[in-house]
Amino acid sequence: MKISTKVVLLSGLVFPGIGHFVLKQRLRGSVLLVTALMASAVIIRIAVQRAMALIDKINSGQIAIDSGTITELVSNSISTTDNSTVNISTMVLVACWLFAIIDSYRLGMIQDKKNL
Numbered sequence: 001m002k003i004s005t006k007v008v009l010l011s012g013l014v015f016p017g018i019g020h021f022v023l024k025q026r027l028r029g030s031v032l033l034v035t036a037l038m039a040s041a042v043i044i045r046i047a048v049q050r051a052m053a054l055i056d057k058i059n060s061g062q063i064a065i066d067s068g069t070i071t072e073l074v075s076n077s078i079s080t081t082d083n084s085t086v087n088i089s090t091m092v093l094v095a096c097w098l099f100a101i102i103d104s105y106r107l108g109m110i111q112d113k114k115n116l
Contacts, residue, residue: 003115004108011100019104023111032100039093046086050074 007019016036020029054073057063063073 002108002112004105004112007104007108008101011104012097016096016100019100019108023104023107025107028103032096036093036096036100039089039096042089043086043093 003023007022009019010022011017011019015033017029017031017033020026020032023029054063054070057073058065058070063069
């Protein structure tokens with residue numbers, strides 16, 4: 001398997017920056033990895049906060065255990081709080097992932113040409 005194919009698969013299917021580590025581009029890989037991890041952490045933190053608030057309302061009896069009610073509250077929660085933070089974090093994560101795929105492919109092609 002060509003190195004360019006391997007690093008694209010690693011960057012695209014595993015996590016951004018992993019392909020750069022295979023290419024021995026550790027600084028670039030670290031920046032991508034840390035940025036993607038931070039964006040993921042923000043998204044997960046907000047999701048957990050929303051879930052815990054909903055669980056607290058269910059446990060206190062404010063909300064009946066009904067799938068329709070819970071679904072409506074989750075939908076309302078998604079549309080009202082921290083949307084800009086989630087949207088920015090999602091855009092950063094997607095941008096990191098796309099950059100990692102494209103850049104690792106470009107660097108892998110250069111290395112493939114050297115190995116011929």
